[in-house]
Amino acid sequence: MGPQFVRAEPRDAPTLSALAWRAKKHWGYPEDWMQLWKGELTISPEDIERHEVIKIMGKARLAGFYALQNNERHHCTEIGHFWIEPACMGKGYGGMAFHHLLNKLRQKGEKRLIIESDPYAAGFYEKMGAQQIGRLESSISGRYLPVYEILLPDE
Template identity: 40%
Template structure:
């Protein structure tokens, strides 16, 4: 497995991973329909200079992806999704470490993520702490765990 920059032409494939990974947690059709726009990537998003989209790939198969949006002095992990049949095999961890290291290299002091409630234990295991909650971008009235990872001493 290696991690590389995503290609704009992969937008539809990455959207498919995001939708399958979200549905893995047992969300119903109405919930998934409400999340579709928020989980859809397009070539312009992947190609924009203001964010970094990376994929984990093995033998030509896309295993997962992550999106980092820097907003100095912080950054946001906008998305991190792994194909459902590969969850628990270290791909999410590898993507998270890659994004964390990239954020550090950019001089960012902290990284935040609006986590799905089912993913909160993963982010805690990655060293994040819960600092509050954030409104869902898709479901009115739904609150998501707001996680933060310190990247620099004194942040």
């Protein structure tokens, strides 16, 4: 049986923030960079109320989560967060969650998804069918993040 996908509740914010921190730290980033990203990795109860935040539950434990938000500049949806618990990486949770996310967007009639990716996640998004459309300067000077899109055709 695959993972369960459950809407997050505001009280989940500290748990989700801690998971995002562990997942980012997994890639060996320097501690000073991690501290700079602390705000970006923090999920607030208000974020959960304002955006669609979905927990990925596997075998009675939290395996990850994703958050979708409106990108008003591009008139589409973007991934605000997509994190897998390091102990659950490489076990298929990311792929199953990404397909869940895409199906949810198709059901809503969305046509386009934008992803500002961590460089370590770029290969995953490419494997999921995303096409790189640009890059964005990160909060670390001189470091750039790949930007991807997925077009969602009508089924």
